[in-house]
Amino acid sequence: MFALVLDSGTPAVTAGIVRVAAAGVEVCAARVTVDARAHGELLAPHVAAALAEAGVARGDLAAVVAGVGPGPYTSLRVGLVTAAAFAQALGLPTYGVGTLDALGHAAAGLGRVLAATDARRREIYWAAYADGRPLTPPAVAAPAAAEVRDAVAAHGVAVAVGEGAARYAEVLGLPAAEPTYPAVASLAALAADRIRAGAPGEALTPRYLRRPDAVAAAARKPVRR
Incomplete structure (x- = not known):
C-alpha cells in the first residue's frame, strides 16, 4: 500500500x-x-x-x-x-x-535522547525518549527551564536531536546529533x-501547546462624540 x-x-x-x-x-x-x-x-x-x-x-x-x-x-x-x-x-x-515522536523514533539507536524543535520566542518544544519510546509528554519551555533540566537528569538523557537541540546545545548542556528534522x-x-x-481515519488535531498571539478583543470600546 x-x-x-x-x-x-x-x-x-x-x-x-x-x-x-x-x-x-x-x-x-x-x-x-x-x-x-x-x-x-x-x-x-x-x-x-x-x-x-x-x-x-x-x-x-x-x-x-x-x-x-x-x-x-x-x-x-x-x-x-x-x-x-x-x-x-x-x-x-x-x-x-x-513531530517530536518522529525525531525520537529516528534517534532510537542513540538510547535516551531529548527531542527538541525550535518553538521561537527563545523556547523549544521538547520531549524525552528511550529507544524511540516517549518518556515525557510534549511540552514547551525555555531550554534553560528547570523542567527541562530535571527531565534530562531524571531520565539519564545524554544526547539531543532536532533543530532546537542544535540551536541551544550549549544551554541544554547536551551534544546535538542527527536527525535535525x-x-x-x-x-x-x-x-x-x-x-x-486499515484502522479508521483520525481527526488531525494539532498540538499547538501555547495560545496564539492574536486574541479577540474583550469588549467594544465606547465611541466619543
Whole structure:
C-alpha cells in the first residue's frame, strides 16, 4: 500500500510517498526544503513532485500521514489543512504522528535522547525518549527551564536531536546529533501499523501547546462624540 506523508511542524517543508508492506516501510520519494516561511508555497508542489518521482498516481494511495506537531501555528496549520483536503478529495483515511515522536523514533539507536524543535520566542518544544519510546509528554519551555533540566537528569538523557537541540546545545548542556528534522521514513513508520490494519481515519488535531498571539478583543470600546 502507498501512503502520502506530510510534515510542516518545523522549518522543513516535507512531503513523501512511502510503500507500506508487512516487512516494513520503503520511502519511494521525498521532497524536503528548509524554509520557515514557505510552507504554503512549497507543500503542494512537493506533493506533486514526490508522486511523479515515485510513479504513483493519486488513486493508488491508501492513506495520508501528517505530522501534528507541536509546531508554530501557521506552518502546522498549512500541513494539516493540506493533508485533510487531500484525504477528503480522495476518500482516504488520515493518521496523525507527533513531530517530536518522529525525531525520537529516528534517534532510537542513540538510547535516551531529548527531542527538541525550535518553538521561537527563545523556547523549544521538547520531549524525552528511550529507544524511540516517549518518556515525557510534549511540552514547551525555555531550554534553560528547570523542567527541562530535571527531565534530562531524571531520565539519564545524554544526547539531543532536532533543530532546537542544535540551536541551544550549549544551554541544554547536551551534544546535538542527527536527525535535525523529522524524516518521512519515521513519520510513516509510526503510522504503519494503523495503515496495515486499515484502522479508521483520525481527526488531525494539532498540538499547538501555547495560545496564539492574536486574541479577540474583550469588549467594544465606547465611541466619543
